[in-house]
Amino acid sequence: xxxxxxxxxxxxxxxxxxxxxxxxxxxxxxxxxxxxxxxxxxxxxxxxxxxxxxxxxxxxxxxxxxxxxxxxxxxxxxxxxxxxxxxxxxxxxxxxxxxxxxxxxxxxxxxxxxxxxxxxxxxxxxxxxxxxxxxxxxxxxxxxxxxxxxxxxxxxxxxxxxxxxxxxxxxxxxxxxxxxxxxxxxxxxxxxxxxxxxxxxxxxxxxxxxxxxx
Amino acid sequence: xxxxxxxxxxxxxxxxxxxxxxxxxxxxxxxxxxxxxxxxxxxxxxxxxxxxxxxxxxxxxxxxxxxxxxxxxxxxxxxxxxxxxxxxxxxxxxxxxxxxxxxxxxxxxxxxxxxxxxxxxxxxxxxxxxxxxxxxxxxxxxxxxxxxxxxxxxxxxxxxxxxxxxxxxxxxxxxxxxxxxxxxxxxxxxxxxxxxxxxxxxxxxxxxxxxxxxxxxxxxxxxxxxxxxxxxxxxxxxxxxxxxxxxxxxxxxxxxxxxxxxxxxxxxxxxxxxxxxxxxxxxxxxxxxxxxxxxxxxxxxxxxxxxxxxxxxxxxxxx
Numbered sequence: 001x002x003x004x005x006x007x008x009x010x011x012x013x014x015x016x017x018x019x020x021x022x023x024x025x026x027x028x029x030x031x032x033x034x035x036x037x038x039x040x041x042x043x044x045x046x047x048x049x050x051x052x053x054x055x056x057x058x059x060x061x062x063x064x065x066x067x068x069x070x071x072x073x074x075x076x077x078x079x080x081x082x083x084x085x086x087x088x089x090x091x092x093x094x095x096x097x098x099x100x101x102x103x104x105x106x107x108x109x110x111x112x113x114x115x116x117x118x119x120x121x122x123x124x125x126x127x128x129x130x131x132x133x134x135x136x137x138x139x140x141x142x143x144x145x146x147x148x149x150x151x152x153x154x155x156x157x158x159x160x161x162x163x164x165x166x167x168x169x170x171x172x173x174x175x176x177x178x179x180x181x182x183x184x185x186x187x188x189x190x191x192x193x194x195x196x197x198x199x200x201x202x203x204x205x206x207x208x209x210x211x212x213x214x
Numbered sequence: 215x216x217x218x219x220x221x222x223x224x225x226x227x228x229x230x231x232x233x234x235x236x237x238x239x240x241x242x243x244x245x246x247x248x249x250x251x252x253x254x255x256x257x258x259x260x261x262x263x264x265x266x267x268x269x270x271x272x273x274x275x276x277x278x279x280x281x282x283x284x285x286x287x288x289x290x291x292x293x294x295x296x297x298x299x300x301x302x303x304x305x306x307x308x309x310x311x312x313x314x315x316x317x318x319x320x321x322x323x324x325x326x327x328x329x330x331x332x333x334x335x336x337x338x339x340x341x342x343x344x345x346x347x348x349x350x351x352x353x354x355x356x357x358x359x360x361x362x363x364x365x366x367x368x369x370x371x372x373x374x375x376x377x378x379x380x381x382x383x384x385x386x387x388x389x390x391x392x393x394x395x396x397x398x399x400x401x402x403x404x405x406x407x408x409x410x411x412x413x414x415x416x417x418x419x420x421x422x423x424x425x426x427x428x429x430x431x432x433x434x435x436x437x438x439x440x441x442x443x444x445x446x447x448x449x450x451x452x453x454x455x456x457x458x459x460x461x462x463x464x465x466x467x468x469x470x471x472x473x474x475x476x477x478x479x480x481x482x483x484x485x486x487x488x489x490x491x492x493x494x495x496x497x498x499x500x501x502x503x504x505x506x507x508x509x510x511x512x513x514x515x516x517x518x519x520x521x522x523x524x525x526x527x528x529x530x531x532x533x
Contacts (some may be wrong), residue, residue, distance in 0.1 A: 006339045007378060013336035014303065021328055118317040124309040126334030127303050174393055 009124045013127040019138030021110055025144025037155020043090050044159050047083045057066055061086060073097075084160070095152070103145065110137055191193040219452050232259040234381050235280065239289030242275050248436045249275040252289065254398040255431065257414065257440070259380070264423030265416040266516060267433035274314060274417040276433075277385050280414070281311060288385040307336055310374035314385040314416075316366035324354035324361065324369055331373035343376035349398045364390035374395060375402050382406060382413045388422060400426055432519055439519055448509045451518060452485035455493065457502040464500040469493050 010016070053056035058081045064070055065077040074093025079085035100175045111134070123133045233256055240253040250272040256265050267273050278284045280291050282302035291298035293305045309378050318327050332338035347354060350368045351443075358366060367390050374382055382403075382515075388396050403413055403426050423430060424444060432440040439446060452473065455464065463482035466472050471488040486493050490507070497505060510518065 006341050007337050008332075009337045009338050010333045012305075016330065016333040019333075118313065118315045119319065121283065121313055122318075122331065123334065125281055125306060125309075125313075127306050127336050128334075129302060130283075136339055 001100065014132060015136060017123040017128065017133050018125060018140045021137050021140025022143035023140075025106060025141055026147045029144035029147035029193045030151055032099070033151025034155070035158075036091070036148070036152040039085060039095065040091050040152070040157045043087050044083060047086055056080070065089075087156075091156075101147065103141075105139055106144065110141055160162070169174070233257070234259050234294060235414065236287065236292045237276075237280070238291075239514075240276070240279055240286055240291055241288040242279060242284065242436075243287045244336045250279065253438055257381075257412050259412055260407055260410045261415040261429065262403065262427045264427035264430040265414060265433065266418075266420070266423060266430060268520070271433040272436040273433060274385055275436075277311070277383055277416060280311070280383060281306070286482075294396070295307045308379055308516060309381045309383060310335060310377040310379035312367075312370045312374045312382075312481045314387075314389065316363055316370055316390065317432050318358045318366055320357065320359035320371060320500045322358055324352065324356060324358065324365075327358055327369050328354060328376075331369070332377070333380070335373070335377045337378070338373070338376045339378050340376075342378065346372045346375055346402065349402065350395055351398075362390070364392060364395065367391060368395070371399065371402070375406060375451045378409075378411070380411060382411055384413065385414070385416045386418060386421055388417070396422065409464070420516060422473050430512070432516065434520065440515075444512060444515075446510075447515050451515050454483065454485055454489065454508050454510060454514075455490075456481070456483045456495075456504075456506045456508075457483075457497050458504045459502050461500075464496050466493060466496055469496060481501060516531050 009031075048057075051060050061080045065080045071077075074089060074097075077085065077089045080089055114123070114137075120133070124130060128136070219367040235257040236254065237253045240251040241257075253272075253276060255263075265276070272450050275284070280285050280293065280298055282298045282305065285299065296305050296306050298305055298391075312468055319330075322330065328338075328343065329448060332343075346352075350372060352365065352368045358369070361369075364439065367387065371384075371387055374384070388399050391399060403412075403415070406413060407421070407426075415423065415427060427444075428446065429441060429443055431438055459480050461480070463480065466482070466484055467475050467491065469492050470488075471486045471490075472487050472493055473487070475482070475484040477483075482497075484493075
């Protein structure tokens with residue numbers, strides 16, 4: 001391509017949309033990661049105050065574990081009478097729901113919302129195609145989710161390192177949470193997230209790439 | 215600025231007029247609705263084309279087809295010799311687009327938006343961008359959400375013009391701009407033209423098209439009904455004649471080529487197509503006090519094509 005004097009070129013313009021969306025979602029993902037991390041912390045330190053005695057606490061926790069409604073909502077339990085098991089059950093159950101809703105809203109805003117506002121056309125008028133732009137948007141969304149995941153895992157590792165809590169570093173990692181998902185009857189973090197991203201991110205993403213190719 | 219330099223997308227070795235944009239039978243149907251039908255169009259380097267038509271005539275559809283944002287039902291478009299559908303990334307690298315709706319990201323500042331648009335396009339002339347920011351009297355430090363519609367449109371215009379792209383596709387770019395800034399816009403388009411850039415200007419502002427464009431294309435219900443220079447269009451259209459007489463005006467209805475005759479008191483107004491001699495002879499015989507003939511303005515041409523003149527004729531006869 002010929003060039004004119006004074007022209008400043010930018011590298012990889014085809015990734016500009018993804019970078020822009022990632023920058024936006026990273027901030028929000030980090031905030032939610034911190035919120036979930038603090039939730040891990042508050043749940044852990046609140047464990048002892050659930051009841052006056054350990055026996056009473058076990059009774060309360062076992063009744064929670066056998067509650068069908070809570071099971072349906074938050075998933076099954078695993079060693080719920082231990083601090084790690086309680087934190088695992090409560091945090092992953094609540095966080096996966098909140099995370100899924102957040103993911104759905106964010107994905108809808110980024111993919112469908114941008115298109116409805118007419119801004120998607122500006123992306124598509126750049127050096128990209130509809131399919132590549134949708135891929136960029138999904139990658140940017142993934143970056144935000146990753147930020148949330150990493151920060152939440154970091155908080156969990158830091159909180160878990162306290163000797164009285166006893167969540168190991170390995171248990172704090174997303175891989176461990178994936179293990180939790182396999183163990184639980186309805187699945188948790190990963191399965192919730194997969195379902196949410198498929199419903200909220202994937203569908204509008206594919207729709208965006210298809211719609212604009214009428 | 216940059217007059218001797220080579221524009222992006224144009225081959226400097228070719229001295230003859232390079233075809234920048236070519237549409238062949240470009241058609242778009244949405245089910246039974248005809249958005250665009252068989253558009254044939256050719257633009258050469260350095261040309262400014264005014265693309266006119268009322269709402270729903272197919273202007274934005276044409277632009278979306280040219281940018282490869284939608285697929286044509288039939289026909290094809292080539293930009294810089296590249297297929298607008300299959301080579302859209304390469305086409306977009308050489309094309310800058312200003313959409314009609316100035317919707318931008320509300321949380322970004324004007325400067326951040328200009329930077330983002332430049333990144334998406336792939337290149338910008340920073341010095342020229344700064345010059346345009348001053349010319350359009352634009353404050354880039356504020357958030358987009360705080361800008362008026364006109365200011366948001368300035369961002370799109372500045373980003374497109376600063377890209378120095380070989381083809382500028384502008385979809386009603388001055389909507390929301392005040393008259394002073396419209397002057398800045400005209401100056402910028404003429405600068406781009408002098409620089410060898412091609413401009414596809416879709417507009418509702420007929421005075422703007424009249425002032426800027428080398429050729430004018432008029433679209434009606436998805437079909438191209440007229441294309442040519444303003445002079446060519448005027449030649450095809452009627453000349454308006456106005457005369458005042460000391461007594462009753464002569465009856466000119468039966469003179470060949472005369473239409474839209476309107477008599478109010480001692481004043482006569484009519485339109486004439488083709489040779490004007492017979493009409494002038496008849497008017498001169500009635501010793502007019504004043505006699506004025508003028509070519510139609512673009513607005514009159516536009517209205518004439520859209521059948522408004524017929525409406526006026528009926529009105530005159532009825533009266």
